[in-house]
Amino acid sequence: MNDENKRIDGKAVAETVVQKVKGETEKLVAQSGIVPGLAVIIVGEDPASQVYVASKGKKAKECGFHSIQHTLPADTSEADVLAHVQALNDDPAIHGILVQLPLPKHIDENKVIQTIAPQKDVDGFHYMNVGKLGTGDLSSAFVPCTPAGSMILLRSVLGDDLSGLNAVVVGRSNIVGKPMANLLLGANATVTIAHSRTKDLPDLVRSADIVVAAVGRAEMVKGDWIKPGATVIDVGINRIDAPERGEGKTRLTGDVDYEGALENAAHITPVPGGVGPMTIALLMANTLTSAYRHAELNPPAF
Numbered sequence: 001m002n003d004e005n006k007r008i009d010g011k012a013v014a015e016t017v018v019q020k021v022k023g024e025t026e027k028l029v030a031q032s033g034i035v036p037g038l039a040v041i042i043v044g045e046d047p048a049s050q051v052y053v054a055s056k057g058k059k060a061k062e063c064g065f066h067s068i069q070h071t072l073p074a075d076t077s078e079a080d081v082l083a084h085v086q087a088l089n090d091d092p093a094i095h096g097i098l099v100q101l102p103l104p105k106h107i108d109e110n111k112v113i114q115t116i117a118p119q120k121d122v123d124g125f126h127y128m129n130v131g132k133l134g135t136g137d138l139s140s141a142f143v144p145c146t147p148a149g150s151m152i153l154l155r156s157v158l159g160d161d162l163s164g165l166n167a168v169v170v171g172r173s174n175i176v177g178k179p180m181a182n183l184l185l186g187a188n189a190t191v192t193i194a195h196s197r198t199k200d201l202p203d204l205v206r207s208a209d210i211v212v213a214a215v216g217r218a219e220m221v222k223g224d225w226i227k228p229g230a231t232v233i234d235v236g237i238n239r240i241d242a243p244e245r246g247e248g249k250t251r252l253t254g255d256v257d258y259e260g261a262l263e264n265a266a267h268i269t270p271v272p273g274g275v276g277p278m279t280i281a282l283l284m285a286n287t288l289t290s291a292y293r294h295a296e297l298n299p300p301a302f
Helices: 010-032 048-061 078-089 109-115 128-132 146-156 177-186 201-206 258-262 275-294
Strands: 037-043 066-071 097-098 165-171 188-195 208-214 231-236 238-241 251-252
Touching: 010 048, 010 146, 010 208, 010 275, 037 048, 037 078, 037 275, 048 066, 048 275, 066 078, 078 097, 078 109, 097 275, 128 177, 146 177, 146 208, 146 231, 146 275, 165 177, 165 201, 177 188, 177 208, 201 251
Parallel strands: 037 066, 037 097, 165 188, 165 208, 208 231
Antiparallel strands: 238 251
């Protein structure tokens, strides 16, 4: 298999998801008059957050959504942020509420997230959605966008049933590692969650048919950790120095040594162009799902 065939093209898969969202949005509007509404709250001037929020807003408009953004100054009080969330909870035109993280230090992020109405929590971070995912109730849960998108990429090469496959998730965050493990279990994989305290991590990863790397450390997972024929999903996005591109230049890399892993992997997601585009596509899919539920119609499957 040549290198090009091994690469899982997240951009292309994300585009198919977005096209489906567009088509299903048109159907929903025609059937019920309901336009999916996505609201984003951003507090402060974090440049990376500004870029993310702009791309989410642009994608929402492209999908035919009603899209609004509340940009609040960095010194906004916690009470004020909570009041904004509450107002959006009460707004029937809004089906998805997203609070861009990180928030300034004086605001309790968890308190804000838990204030979002669970049925509008399109990020899937509310305890009610976390609990539903943990108990396998996917019919009414919202799954966090990055693991949901990663599962679509996995299914695109391995199919829906992962019976008999060993999966190792490197990273135990609430945003990626834990929900990813639950999704893999739901697809019948045998799952191990590994992290920075795991003993003999390289050997454990070598036992995996599926490796999901989500630790936030550039190229931590080495090529020789990958079992021949394994599928690798690299969730990491790290910016590292790239002197070969000129003085002061940087490049993006994942948590996996891509070139090294390419030697052994049957399938692998690149960084950039792998999991990243899927995250925004699934945010759109979750918002559409919320609007369908609001209309008391069966949402499309993604």
